[in-house]
Amino acid sequence: MTRTEYNNSVDNFSDDVYRFIFKACRNKELAEDIVQDSYLTLWEHVRDITYEKAKAFLFTTSYRKMIDIFRKEKKNGDIENICTGQYTYEEETPDLQQILEKALDRLSPVQKTVVLLRDYEDYSYKEIAEITNLTESQVKVYIFRARNFMKEFIRTPDLVI
Numbered sequence: 563m564t565r566t567e568y569n570n571s572v573d574n575f576s577d578d579v580y581r582f583i584f585k586a587c588r589n590k591e592l593a594e595d596i597v598q599d600s601y602l603t604l605w606e607h608v609r610d611i612t613y614e615k616a617k618a619f620l621f622t623t624s625y626r627k628m629i630d631i632f633r634k635e636k637k638n639g640d641i642e643n644i645c646t647g648q649y650t651y652e653e654e655t656p657d658l659q660q661i662l663e664k665a666l667d668r669l670s671p672v673q674k675t676v677v678l679l680r681d682y683e684d685y686s687y688k689e690i691a692e693i694t695n696l697t698e699s700q701v702k703v704y705i706f707r708a709r710n711f712m713k714e715f716i717r718t719p720d721l722v723i
Contacts, residue, residue: 567613575617579624585678600624622693665715673708676701
């Protein structure tokens with residue numbers, strides 16, 4: 563990859579990678595750090611990666627960095643400081659976007675990741691499998707179960723409000 567292609571990848575993909583990581587962790591500073599670290603890793607491998615594969619590389623790298631941080635923080639018992647968005651309380655009646663965000667927060671990390679990649683970032687099942695190191699059938703099962711959970715969550719007014 564040339565320097566120009568690298569700069570184009572920053573311009574074209576950084577917002578998508580940030581949005582994906584931010585939706586997964588709900589922490590602006592953490593998402594920014596992960597995106598920056600992912601681009602640093604891309605720069606370190608700039609000779610080995612083509613521009614066509616840069617976006618998938620960035621998503622894979624950022625996802626793995628996020629999971630590593632979650633595992634480390636969970637092991638240290640400090641996960642509350644990473645996922646601060648889960649513990650906020652809102653007094654007003656939530657709109658559909660807020661309800662979907664709450665449903666996403668209740669999914670397992672793997673389910674949340676595959677749903678975000680499929681429904682928000684429009685990745686194919688095959689691409690999601692490559693990013694998450696799952697098989698295509700596992701990806702489909704996780705997405706199916708996550709969507710069913712989200713449908714039931716939205717239908718249950720007691721849990722939503």
